[in-house]
Amino acid sequence: xxxxxxxxxxxxxxxxNLRGDYGLFIDGEFVAGRGEPFQSINPATEKxxxxxxxxxxxxxxxxxxxxxxxxxxxxxxxxxxxxxxYLFRIARLVQERARELAVAETLDNGKPIKESRDxxxxxxxxxxxxxxxxxxxxxxxGVGPTPSARGVAAQVIPWNFPLLMLAWKIAPAxxxxxxxxxxxxxxxxxxxxxFAEILQQADLPAGVVNIVTxxxxxxxxxxxxxxxxxxxxxGSTGAGRAIARSVAGTDKKVILELGGKAANIVFDDAPIDxxxxxxxxxxxxxxxxxxxxxxxxxxxxSIHDDVIDRLKARLSTLRLGDPMDKNxxxxxxxxxxxxxxxxxxxxxxxxxxxxxxxxxxxxxEAGFWFRPTIFTNVSTSHRIARDEVxxxxxxxxxxxxxxxxIAKANNTxxxxxxxxxxxxxxxxxxxxxxxxxxxxxxxxxxxxxxxSPFGGYKESGYGREGxxxxxxxxxxxxxxxxxxxxxxAAPAASIAPAVASPAAEKTPVSRKKAAK
Amino acid sequence: MTxxxxxxxxxxxxxxxxxxxxxxxTDANLRRYLHGIPGIDAVGLEQRASDLGTRSIKTSSKKWAxxxxxxxxxxxxxxxxxxxxKVKSLVGKALxxxxxxxxxxxxxxxxxxxxxxxxxxAALGSAHSAGTDAGVNVAAVATAFPSGRASLAIKLADVxxxxxxxxxxxxxxxxxxxFLSGRFGQVYDEIVAVKQSCRRPxxxxxxxxxxxxxxxxxxxxxxxxxxxxxxxxxxxxxKTSTGKVPVAATLPVTLSMLxxxxxxxxxxxxxxxxxxxxxxxxxKDATKYIVTVAETVGEEWLTPSLFRFGASSLLNDVLMQRxxxxxxxxxxxxxxxxx
Numbered sequence: 001x002x003x004x005x006x007x008x009x010x011x012x013x014x015x016x017n018l019r020g021d022y023g024l025f026i027d028g029e030f031v032a033g034r035g036e037p038f039q040s041i042n043p044a045t046e047k048x049x050x051x052x053x054x055x056x057x058x059x060x061x062x063x064x065x066x067x068x069x070x071x072x073x074x075x076x077x078x079x080x081x082x083x084x085x086y087l088f089r090i091a092r093l094v095q096e097r098a099r100e101l102a103v104a105e106t107l108d109n110g111k112p113i114k115e116s117r118d119x120x121x122x123x124x125x126x127x128x129x130x131x132x133x134x135x136x137x138x139x140x141x142g143v144g145p146t147p148s149a150r151g152v153a154a155q156v157i158p159w160n161f162p163l164l165m166l167a168w169k170i171a172p173a174x175x176x177x178x179x180x181x182x183x184x185x186x187x188x189x190x191x192x193x194x195f196a197e198i199l200q201q202a203d204l205p206a207g208v209v210n211i212v213t214x215x216x217x218x219x220x221x222x223x224x225x226x227x228x229x230x231x232x233x234x235g236s237t238g239a240g241r242a243i244a245r246s247v248a249g250t251d252k253k254v255i256l257e258l259g260g261k262a263a264n265i266v267f268d269d270a271p272i273d274x275x276x277x278x279x280x281x282x283x284x285x286x287x288x289x290x291x292x293x294x295x296x297x298x299x300x301x302s303i304h305d306d307v308i309d310r311l312k313a314r315l316s317t318l319r320l321g322d323p324m325d326k327n328x329x330x331x332x333x334x335x336x337x338x339x340x341x342x343x344x345x346x347x348x349x350x351x352x353x354x355x356x357x358x359x360x361x362x363x364x365e366a367g368f369w370f371r372p373t374i375f376t377n378v379s380t381s382h383r384i385a386r387d388e389v390x391x392x393x394x395x396x397x398x399x400x401x402x403x404x405x406i407a408k409a410n411n412t413x414x415x416x417x418x419x420x421x422x423x424x425x426x427x428x429x430x431x432x433x434x435x436x437x438x439x440x441x442x443x444x445x446x447x448x449x450x451x452s453p454f455g456g457y458k459e460s461g462y463g464r465e466g467x468x469x470x471x472x473x474x475x476x477x478x479x480x481x482x483x484x485x486x487x488x489a490a491p492a493a494s495i496a497p498a499v500a501s502p503a504a505e506k507t508p509v510s511r512k513k514a515a516k
Numbered sequence: 517m518t519x520x521x522x523x524x525x526x527x528x529x530x531x532x533x534x535x536x537x538x539x540x541x542t543d544a545n546l547r548r549y550l551h552g553i554p555g556i557d558a559v560g561l562e563q564r565a566s567d568l569g570t571r572s573i574k575t576s577s578k579k580w581a582x583x584x585x586x587x588x589x590x591x592x593x594x595x596x597x598x599x600x601x602k603v604k605s606l607v608g609k610a611l612x613x614x615x616x617x618x619x620x621x622x623x624x625x626x627x628x629x630x631x632x633x634x635x636x637x638a639a640l641g642s643a644h645s646a647g648t649d650a651g652v653n654v655a656a657v658a659t660a661f662p663s664g665r666a667s668l669a670i671k672l673a674d675v676x677x678x679x680x681x682x683x684x685x686x687x688x689x690x691x692x693x694x695f696l697s698g699r700f701g702q703v704y705d706e707i708v709a710v711k712q713s714c715r716r717p718x719x720x721x722x723x724x725x726x727x728x729x730x731x732x733x734x735x736x737x738x739x740x741x742x743x744x745x746x747x748x749x750x751x752x753x754x755k756t757s758t759g760k761v762p763v764a765a766t767l768p769v770t771l772s773m774l775x776x777x778x779x780x781x782x783x784x785x786x787x788x789x790x791x792x793x794x795x796x797x798x799x800k801d802a803t804k805y806i807v808t809v810a811e812t813v814g815e816e817w818l819t820p821s822l823f824r825f826g827a828s829s830l831l832n833d834v835l836m837q838r839x840x841x842x843x844x845x846x847x848x849x850x851x852x853x854x855x
Binding site: 002003004006007008009114118151269270271273275277278308317326327423443444 | 550554555557558559561563564570572573574575576577578580581584675772775782810811815818827
């Protein structure tokens with residue numbers, strides 16, 4: 001026996017008490033959907049977990065109406081500190097039910113239990129705790145005194161971090177005083193529905209959060225609904241474009257978190273062992289289903305061979321398999337559809353002449369699996385260097401000088417994130433300054449904190465989530481202040497009240513920054 | 517083996533070091549070499565160590581790990597109050613760790629002060645390995661352990677005495693003062709000299725473990741450089757600590773040393789051992805080290821000639837876990853013997 005063939009260490013699923021089918025969560029109750037229910041499967045086994053209701057346009061109507069009623073009658077009337085109490089309560093319940101949520105997430109999504117247990121669920125609780133603290137401090141959110149909520153927020157989230165993306169959306173929306181209709185991704189509805197149970201447990205007033213499950217049609221109906229004031233979407237750039245088009249000409253505020261093709265830049269003076277870990281974490285974390293994944297490795301030519309040798313050795317220790325096993329590093333691909341896309345793009349990579357390598361590992365028979373893969377000899381024109389693969393696939397490119405690294409890193413329609421590895425602080429800052437990406441990690445990768453804003457440049461979307469900026473997106477300035485701003489902009493600005501003027505000048509600046 | 521490995525393997529230790537550092541082992545040459553080694557990002561190193569610590573070792577793997585841990589222990593007593601009687605008792609424990617279960621493996625070695633070596637050798641009798649693979653080794657701390665503050669002549673005499681008394685392994689301390697003030701050449705020369713003093717009349721050598729006292733080196737970059745220095749100078753093992761300063765072995769420090777050993781193997785094909793010592797008290801902690809070794813340098817390092825735990829109280833905790841795995845319930849301290 002080899003010690004490294006660790007004996008199975010499966011997480012117990014006994015903590016999970018699932019129902020056979022789940023309805024929509026509207027106005028504080030689970031109700032049947034009018035559409036045809038669909039099954040949610042475990043991507044590691046392809047077995048059915050539960051049947052999920054499908055919301056049609058009428059269901060979406062009902063959900064938006066419930067959110068509007070809750071906004072008008074209850075939520076907008078509560079004080080910030082009272083809203084905060086609900087959010088704190090939700091955060092604590094998430095912590096109490098952490099194990100259950102982690103198991104459900106792994107079952108439904110295919111990600112390793114150690115990730116849902118150590119990353120996703122703790123961050124979900126952290127997000128609610130963080131925004132709970134903001135609920136009674138909205139005057140300091142950067143949009144001037146006494147801002148107001150926008151109203152009903154329509155939120156559509158992806159399948160890669162189902163519960164965490166829910167938290168990123170719901171926590172700031174509620175803290176700012178909005179009510180919510182949220183649509184989880186079709187393949188990962190489960191934890192959102194468990195979260196609905198938590199909301200019942202927390203006695204959140206009915207209608208403040210509504211969850212409508214379903215397919216693309218459900219999302220489309222929600223985003224296009226005339227009754228919503230704000231649309232927040234995380235997902236592919238293609239879908240984001242369609243949403244931007246559908247809300248054009250309305251007064252809906254839009255926040256889009258879209259795709260990415262992040263460069264992870266490794267200079268020859270990098271702390272090499274940690275850089276290797278960072279490369280692995282950057283692209284193989286969550287099977288590479290991460291919009292900010294470091295999918296393009298830009299490595300200085302002088303250390304290319306050494307880095308690739310070390311990377312290959314490290315990848316050979318990754319453990320692919322049962323996501324519920326506590327020692328699994330690489331879980332299942334979320335869906336057959338996504339697996340097909342990864343296969344297509346990697347085949348193109350080979351055809352275009354890049355050199356493909358994967359460690360030996362046995363893939364389970366059932367389920368959707370893809371070996372961690374690296375491509376060397378990749379050039380900037382290859383599709384694997386340009387298209388978002390959204391899978392465990394790394395493209396390796398080289399550079400000779402910092403200027404070339406910056407140029408190559410920026411040479412993408414995306415601009416969500418980037419990584420820099422160097423022991424030289426001045427280089428770190430100088431390069432970060434020139435990268436056109438919303439989030440830049442230095443000597444680390446894929447680290448998230450609720451206090452830190454997150455979002456992209458260019459085709460990676462607009463708007464920020466997290467931190468004060470993420471809160472501001474869900475607020476609008478007080479009505480009187482909009483008038484003050486108009487006055488400031490006019491030549492007779494000097495007649496504006498002295499107290500309003502400084503703040504009025506400051507606001508557009510900080511808003512512009514947030515939208516950059 | 518790569519070409520560079522083959523070339524390196526043909527050189528002896530001293531030549532190899534000089535070839536790598538590109539000249540004599542002067543402070544300047546050594547500084548240039550040691551400072552050219554990639555640095556360590558502390559946050560990333562600690563993160564990796566903590567990730568390795570989350571491996572879940574259960575059932576058959578746990579059973580294997582427990583017996584492996586026992587066989588890698590240097591059972592240690594390093595007290596001013598040590599007596600021949602105490603050492604004899606320690607040796608008894610080393611030979612029969614679990615009096616209630618004779619299938620329990622023996623530890624790798626007993627580790628004592630130099631003047632106790634002859635008592636340890638006598639107590640071991642025929643169970644003393646004395647250069648063979650079977651049996652239990654005797655390791656002696658030397659070179660004015662733990663501070664290393666003595667003249668070179670005294671340090672070498674200390675080593676010489678222990679080897680003459682039958683020590684199979686010498687645990688020396690480096691001169692941390694010299695290292696911290698940049699006198700790398702002095703540290704290097706001392707290790708080379710101590711290694712020479714490990715030579716027995718028949719031409720064989722006692723194994724040399726070089727204690728870096730990582731708690732006093734303070735930064736991971738220093739630990740990495742000291743590890744390279746000790747290996748370049750011919751140490752067979754690099755060891756974290758004396759156990760006599762507040763910060764002893766930690767998982768990140770041990771990980772960083774294992775990475776050096778792995779890189780040295782990549783470079784030269786030669787295998788150097790690692791010994792974390794001090795502060796590892798529980799079976800659970802020791803298991804994290806075993807995992808870290810296996811996933812960093814490979815499973816073949818989990819053998820007494822390449823990995824050791826320097827510990828005293830660890831053994832009894834491991835034994836209680838072992839009893840629990842056999843009987844299904846926890847026993848308690850009254851069911852394991854004190855040494």
